[in-house]
Amino acid sequence: MIAERYRARADAFEAKVAHVREDQWDNPSPCARWTARGVVDHVIDMHGVMLSRQIPRTDDPLTDFREARRQVQEALDSDRAGEEVSTPSGPMTLEDHIDQVVSDDLVLHGWDLARATGQDETIPTADLERLWAAATAVPAELMERFRTPGAFGPGIEVYGPEIPVPEDAPLQDRLLGYVGRDPVSKSF
Numbered sequence: 001m002i003a004e005r006y007r008a009r010a011d012a013f014e015a016k017v018a019h020v021r022e023d024q025w026d027n028p029s030p031c032a033r034w035t036a037r038g039v040v041d042h043v044i045d046m047h048g049v050m051l052s053r054q055i056p057r058t059d060d061p062l063t064d065f066r067e068a069r070r071q072v073q074e075a076l077d078s079d080r081a082g083e084e085v086s087t088p089s090g091p092m093t094l095e096d097h098i099d100q101v102v103s104d105d106l107v108l109h110g111w112d113l114a115r116a117t118g119q120d121e122t123i124p125t126a127d128l129e130r131l132w133a134a135a136t137a138v139p140a141e142l143m144e145r146f147r148t149p150g151a152f153g154p155g156i157e158v159y160g161p162e163i164p165v166p167e168d169a170p171l172q173d174r175l176l177g178y179v180g181r182d183p184v185s186k187s188f
Helices: 002-018 036-051 061-076 094-117 125-136 140-146 171-178
Strands: none
Touching (some): 002 094, 036 061, 061 094, 094 125
16 A cells, blocks of 8 residues: 555656756745755655665756655565664654655645646645645644754754644645645745
């Protein structure tokens, strides 16, 4: 199930990367410090973090993402998936760590990339429901840490400050606001 979920999310993210025009890579993203290219670079870096290695880079973000996803998918499809790894949240299996970090990142950063490059921003309902349940289940003291830049390492910010969104807003808008993204504003 985890490997299949990762595969589907990686397919969707890869499609977004493939549709970025050359003149859009420097567009600002909803992540304040990153351009569209910066979003993809971050996702690739996090794939490497999951595997405790650096992903080789070229000048092509699509090629680089494909290599990163190949390595993660290979780990998910191997005996390594069940190995215990140390994480900032405590020990868990490699596949659970991938599922809770990089796989979820593909959804949220897929939205960031879509917003930055004018692509379809719709997050699949199943992903919305799963991410909403996970985000709102985080205890308040841990959520404070998630919202603190650098709490999990230099340059790492799990969530930004919450952006108020009406309670009756669509679930996608509520999720995005909760994790620190403005679902309405197109300006950065």
